[in-house]
Structures are given as C-alpha cells and as structure tokens.
Amino acid sequence: RxxxxxxxxxxxxxxxxxxxxxxxxxxxxxxxxxxxxxxxxxxxxxxxxxxxxxxxxxxxxxxxxxxxxxxxxxNFVYYLIVSVVPYMILSLLSVAGAFKAEAATEIV
Known part of the structure; x- marks a missing residue:
C-alpha cells in the first residue's frame, strides 16, 4: 500500500x-x-x-x-540516502547561494 x-x-x-x-x-x-x-x-x-x-x-x-x-x-535507509539527503543538500545550497549573491553585490 x-x-x-x-x-x-x-x-x-x-x-x-x-x-x-x-x-x-x-x-x-x-x-x-x-x-x-x-x-x-x-x-x-x-x-x-x-x-x-x-x-x-x-x-x-x-x-x-x-x-x-x-x-x-x-529498505527505508536507501530512500533516505537516495532522495532525502540530496534534496536537503540542494535546498541548503540554494539558500546559501541566495544569501551569498546578496552579500556580493557591489554598490558603486
């Protein structure tokens, strides 16, 4: 089910x-x-x-x-490793990239 x-x-x-x-x-x-x-x-x-x-x-x-x-x-550990962990890494990278881009903008 x-x-x-x-x-x-x-x-x-x-x-x-x-x-x-x-x-x-x-x-x-x-x-x-x-x-x-x-x-x-x-x-x-x-x-x-x-x-x-x-x-x-x-x-x-x-x-x-x-x-x-x-x-x-x-085997539920297989799904943690194959799907949940990569999604969390991508989400963290997206959020970190958004804050990094905001801090890196130069004001002239």
Whole structure:
C-alpha cells in the first residue's frame, strides 16, 4: 500500500506447474533452501522462502503445482540516502547561494 511507503512490504507467490506432464511423470519435492532469496539495496527479505506442493485434476490427470512464497520489506535507509539527503543538500545550497549573491553585490 502506498500510504506505508517507504515502510511497506511485499509478499510474492510464484506458481509453477508442468502443462504437459502429470504427477506420475514429474514428482515435485519440497526441501529447505537456505540463502535462496537475496535482497538488493532497495528490498530486504524478511521471511524465509516457503514452498508448498498442491495437487489438482486437469483433463482427467492428476497434476502437481509448486507454490513459492517470499516476502520483502523496503529498505527505508536507501530512500533516505537516495532522495532525502540530496534534496536537503540542494535546498541548503540554494539558500546559501541566495544569501551569498546578496552579500556580493557591489554598490558603486
């Protein structure tokens, strides 16, 4: 939600299944995968990767579906460094430049 920016979080679910192979031909195995999800400067993972296998029937065949779920939270320090700090520096330079120009004018 936008109102929580930059303190928001995202949870993504990826669903994967084989469109042509049934459960008899492909067996999905869920295991522990430590370190499988990495963040970047903007997003930091805050929950471990979770996996679950569900089964459903399609065209008379049993199929398995793998659901990967991972959650990220936004790194608010990134936004402080990238947007707030440069705006403050530019504002201070603008104000300082206005006072400097006023003091530097010569009266002849």
């Amino acid at each position: 936008v109102e929580y920016f930059p303190f928001d979080s995202q949870t993504c679910k990826l669903r994967h299944t084989s469109p042509i192979a049934s459960s008899d031909e492909i067996r999905l195995v869920v295991g522990d995968m430590p370190g499988a999800v990495y963040g970047n400067a903007e997003w930091v993972p805050f929950k471990p990767l979770s996996m679950e296998v569900t089964s459903y029937e399609e065209s008379g065949e049993q199929r398995d579906e793998l659901i990967l779920s991972f959650s990220f939270s936004r």
